[in-house]
Amino acid sequence: MKELKDPIREAERYLQNARDILSEKAGKDGGFYTDRKYVKMAGHTAWCGVLTALDGVLGIKSKRKRPHFEDYQEAVSKIDKKMNRSLVNLYEMLHMVLGYDGVLNYKIVQTSLNDAQSFISWTEKQYQKKMRKED
Numbered sequence: 001m002k003e004l005k006d007p008i009r010e011a012e013r014y015l016q017n018a019r020d021i022l023s024e025k026a027g028k029d030g031g032f033y034t035d036r037k038y039v040k041m042a043g044h045t046a047w048c049g050v051l052t053a054l055d056g057v058l059g060i061k062s063k064r065k066r067p068h069f070e071d072y073q074e075a076v077s078k079i080d081k082k083m084n085r086s087l088v089n090l091y092e093m094l095h096m097v098l099g100y101d102g103v104l105n106y107k108i109v110q111t112s113l114n115d116a117q118s119f120i121s122w123t124e125k126q127y128q129k130k131m132r133k134e135d
Helices: 007-026 036-058 069-079 083-101 106-134
Strands: none
Touching (some): 007 036, 007 106, 036 083, 036 106, 069 083, 083 106
C-alpha cells in the first residue's frame, strides 16, 4: 500500500523546487531575472504548492475533475474570511503574473514566493487542527 504524503511537506517541497528553478536556471542580472521561461516554470510550481496545501486542508469535493479557483475561495472563506485576500493575491501573482506573464523583477518574484510560504504556514495550522479533530 502506498503511503500518503503530508500535503504540507509536499507543498513546501513544491515551493523549494520553485526557488531551485530560479536560482539554478532563471539567471539574474541586477534586480531582474534573465530567463522568462524559468520564472514562468517557478510561478506554476509555487502555485501548485499552494493548491497542494489547500487540497490537504480543505477536502474540496467538485463535480469537475479539478476544483475551480472559486471552489477554493469558498472553502477558505468558511475557515477564515481574511485569508481570501491572501489567496486571491497568490492566484494573481504566482499563477498569472509569474506563471503566465513571467515577470522578471526579482523583488516581485521573491515577495510572491515569501507570501506563498506564509500562506502554506497558515494551511499547516489548519491541517494540524484537522488532524487533531480526526484523532
